[in-house]
Amino acid sequence: MYRIAARRTGARATGSRAGRLGRRGLAALVVGVVSMAGLGVVGAGSASAAEVTVSDASFAWGLSGEQGGGAFFGGCNFLSAGKAGDSGSSRLWTEGDGFYSTRSGNVTVEKPDGAGVYAEPSWATKCQDPNGVAVSAGSTSSLTGNRVVFSAGTGSVDRAAGTATxxxxxxxxxxFYGGLTYWSATDPTLTVKSDGTGTLTATATGYGADMNDPGKWVPLPATTVTLxxxxxxxxxxxxxxxxxxYLGVSVSVPAGKTGQPAKSDGNKGYWGSFPQSFVDFQQLTGQSSYWFTSGGSRDAAKPTTPLTVAYTAAGTGSGPGENEQTITATVPEQAGEFTWTVDAGDRAVTLT
Structure with missing residues (x-):
């Protein structure tokens, strides 16, 4: 990556490549950052020139409104930091189990107060809305707003190419349902492609449960899913x-399972689904119909909530960073020649 600066002068520098540009063309020359992909560079690969390393990335996501909604039994649905232990059966969690946590390694669970300030809840407050009122399954707008926050993410970001990993x-x-059914996601990975699409994947584990068979409790094999x-x-x-x-996304379910109704005027504002692989896994946990429009009274709370990713990219400060050089363009006051001054060290640069 090269950092380019422009200055206007009436004198022409010597010993530099020069070309002719009129004042109209020079008006487009501004201070900015340019990729080496636009220059012929000897001894450096232009494909990765704009790629920078990140080591402090974070993401915050509540998955869906329903993930913090009131449950018809068990108080509410909620998030917990870390991978919960085996409850032994489909039963309500208790505080004494020690399964519930708001902090585990690089993972934190938090929810907002009435002023929108996020903080870690407690076992006693995990089912309360921002105003301290217990959430109710009778209203799809009665939500805790809880979210999970991952920190210390590592990888690379290439803003010029629009890609990231x-x-x-x-x-x-x-x-869900106070712990009657639960699953865990481990070691998520974010991938963004140059066309602006991306995925957040993770390894899912948990226990197979069935609301129609309270005795069912089966450890599930680790499965890579798209969250x-x-x-x-x-x-x-x-x-x-x-x-x-989510909105407008269709999903397929096995025969005999709760399916996705047709899109209609009554549900078009929230009709959709989480990714297919994710819903397939939830068929095993007993949560499947809570991750897509199923025709139930809670459908309006199921759409995804915003996902925020933050990072500090090395070399994006005010001065040249790693894989950057300063290029100074000398722009004449009158129509004529301008020059480039390149402080490239041991890198040879060809301007074409």
Whole structure:
């Protein structure tokens, strides 16, 4: 990556490549950052020139409104930091179990107060809305707003190419109906492609349960699932916020299972689904119909909530960083020649 600066002068520097440009063409020359892909560079690969390393990336996501909604039994659905232990059967969690946690390694669970300030809840407050009122299954707007936050993510970001790959270490657990059914996601990975699409994947584990068979409790094999599909991602200097795909997404379910009704005027404002692989896994946990429009009274709370990713990209400060050089363009006052001055050290640069 090269950092380019422009200055206007009536004198022409010597010993530099020069070309002729009129004043109209020079008006387009501004201070900015340019990729080596636009220059012929000897001894450096232009494909990765704009790629920078990140080591402090974070993401915050509540998955869906329903993930913090009131439950018809068990108080509420909630998030917990870390991978929860084996409850032994489909039963309500208790505080004494020690399964519930708001902090585990690089993972934190938090929810907002009435002023929108996020803080870690307690066992006693995990089912309360921002105003301290217990959430109710009777209203799809009665939500805790809890979210999971991962920190210390590592990877790379290439803003010029619009691509990124970031990995996080740690787990969180999604519990529904007070713990009657729960699963965990471990070591998520974010991948963003040049077309603005992306995915957030993780390794899912948990226990197979069935509301029609209270005695069913089966450990599930580790399965890689897509937690979120992303569209329209624009990589900013310090991160981005995007609402994962849900609205308008169709899903297939096995015969005999609760399916997705047709889109209609009554549900078009919230009709959709989480990714197919994710819903397939939830068929085993007993939570499947809570991750897509199923025709139930809680459908309006199921769409995805915004996902925020933050990072500090090395070399994005005010001065030249790693893989950067300063290029000074000398722009004449009158129409004529301008020159480039390149402080490239041992790198040979060809301006074409």
């Amino acid at each position: 970031i990995h996080w270490k740690g787990s969180f657990t999604s519990a 979120a599909d992303l569209s329209g991602v624009e990589l900013g200097a310090s991160g981005f916020t995007v609402t994962p795909d």
